[in-house]
Amino acid sequence: MKNTLLLWSAWFLASALWAQSQPKQYVLIEHFTNSRCIICASRNPAFYNLISQYPKDIHHLAVHPPVPYSNCAFYQYNTAHNSKRADVYGINGTPRVALNGVLIPAGNPLLPQATLEAALGKTSPVAIQVKEGGAAPTKTAEVTVRVFGNVPAGSYKLFVAVAESTVNYNAPNGETKHYDVFHAMLTDIDGQDITLPAPGGSVSFNFAYTHVQPNGWTSNFDSLYVLAFIQEAPSKAILNSGTRFDPVFTQVAEAANARAVRWSPNPATDYASAFLPGERIRSVEVFTLSGQRCSAEFTVEADLVRLSIERLPPGAYVARITTDSGPYVGRIMRW
Template sequence: MKYLYLVIFFSLCVSNQTEAQVPRKIFVEHFTNTLCSFCASRNPGFYNNLNNQNDVVHLSIHSGTPYTQCFLYQQNASSSDARRFYYGITGTPALVLNGFAIPAATNYNQTSLFTPFQSQTSPISIRVEQQKYGSDSIRVRVVVKTEAMHSLGTEQLWVGLAEDTVFYAGPNGETEHYDVYRVNLGFVPINIPLAVGDSLVYSYTAFSNTNWDFNRIFAFAMVQNTSNQSVTQSESTSPSTNNLTVNSQKLESPLNRVLIYPNPTTNALNVRLENDLETSVVLYNSIGQVVQQLKFKESGELFLGDLAKGIYSIRLSNRKGIITRSVVLK
C-alpha cells in the first residue's frame, strides 16, 4: 500500500510539472494621437508607470479619432482603425489592458492601473522568433504552445510589427513616440491544441517601409478570446532579436515550402505546393474576416481585384500542417 501511495504521489508531481500554467503577460493597447493635447499631458505619467512594470507588451496605436490628420495614424490607418473599431474607442488617450477597456477617468500614473492584471496565468505560451535580412525585410515565426489542460474555444491570433521609438515632433508637443504599431501581419482564428505540449506554428514575411527606422522594428503576437475579447497570452521580441531557428526540425513543416506569388499583387495571387495534397486556403482581411476561400491540389489561384488595397492574411492548411503568410494588395 505504501508503494501504491508513492506511485500516486510521484504521478501527481510529474503531472503538475508537465501541465503547469504559465504567467500571462499584460498586453497594453494604448490609443493616442499626435494632435491630441490631452494625450500630451497624460502620456508622460503613463509611460513612467509603464516603465516600472514587468512582463508587459505595449503598443501605441495612433487613432483616427479625434484627428485624422495625425501623421502616425495616416501611416497605418486601416490597421489602426481595425483595433479602434474592435473596442469601440471614441477618443484619446485610451487604454485597453488584456482586452479590457480602462475607464477614461482612471489615473494613468498610479501603479494600481496594472494590479488587476498581475499574477495571472495562462494555459498557453507564445514564442516569437524573428530574423532581419539586411535593412529591407524581416521573417517572423510564432509558436503557440499548449502548456496545461484548458477549455479554450476558437481564439484570434494577432501578429504585427511595431517600432520601439519614433522621433517625430507632433503638433501636440510630443517628440518621442514609443512602441508605435506599424503593420498588421495577420489576424486569424485559431483552435488551440488540447494536448499538452502540442503547438501551432505560423510564419510571416514583411518588407521594410520608408517611413520606418528598420533597426527599431520588433515583432509582437497575441491570442485573444473571440467571445469576451480577453487576451489569453501575448509576447514580443526586441528590435535586436535574431533568433529564428531556420534549421529546427521541430518547427519545419512541408507547408513551409509553399510558393505564393506575386506578392505584392494588384489582382491575381497564385499558390503552389510541392505535393498534391488537398489544401484549404482562406484569405482574411485586417480585422480577421474571411474574404475568400478555396480548396485545391498542387496549385490554385485567387482573384483579389474586387478587394480593397491593404494587407491580408492567407492561411493554408492540410494534413501536413498549417501556415499563415501576409499578402499585400496594391
C-alpha cells in the first residue's frame, strides 16, 4: 500500500510539474565591444567576471561594430554582419550591452548585477535545441524549435550565429582574451521569418558554415559553436536562445516515466539530500507548484544529491532530478 501511494504521488507531482512548467528562458546578452576601444578594455573585465557567475543561465555574443574604430580586427573579419547586428539597437559607441533584446543604458558597470539577476529564473514557451556536426573547415548545424506553451502574438525571426568561444589575441586596447566572438549569421543577416507551430509541435532548420582564417588574428575551428535565438521583430524581445551546450528540455514524454524521490530532511531550512544509488545525475531543477523555475545550487557526491534551498522563500517546491535513466521528482517543504 505504501509503495502504491508513493507511485501515485510521483505520478501526480510529475503530471502537475510537466503540465505547468515551461522551458527555461536563457538570458541572451549581446555585447558590443571593440578591440581598439580603451573604455572597453577597462569595463569588460568586470562584465566578464559578472556573467561567469551564471554559466548555466546566460548566452553571450560579442559583436564588434565599427565604433569607435573601424579598423578593429574582429569588425574587419565580417563588416556587414557586425554592423547589421549593431544597427538593430542603434549602437553608436562601445561598450554597450543588450539583454534579451533591451539595450542597457551606457554606464559603469557595463551591466549592473541587479539588472542581470532580475532577468534570471524566467521561462519561455519555446525551447531551442542545437546539434552540430561537420569537420574543418565546414561546420553543420541542425536547429530545432519546440513549442511547449502559448506563444505571444508577434512577428518572429530566427537568428543563427556562429561564435568562437575564446580567442587569444593581443588587441591594441590591451585585451588578450576575447570571448564568444561573433563570426557570422547563418540565417539571412536580417533573420529568417519563422512561423511557430502550436504547442506540442516543432520545426527544424539546417545550416552549414565554412570557416575562413582571418587576417591579423588566429581563429580555432574547434572553438566555434552555434548560437540560435528567436527575436520578435518590432519589439526586439528575445523569445529564447539555445546552444549545443544546453541540456535538452523534455516535458510530456518523461512525465509518465518519472519516479518518486525522497528528500531528507523534509521540511528543511537550508539543505535537503536525496539518495539515488547507481544513477548518473545530469541536472537538478526546482520549481514552485505553479511551475516557476527557481534558482538553486546542488552538489553530487557519489550517489548523494545535496540541494541548497536556503535562498528560497518558505513554501512548497517540486524538485526534478534528471539522470541517464530518466527523471525523478519529489516535493520539498522549505521552512
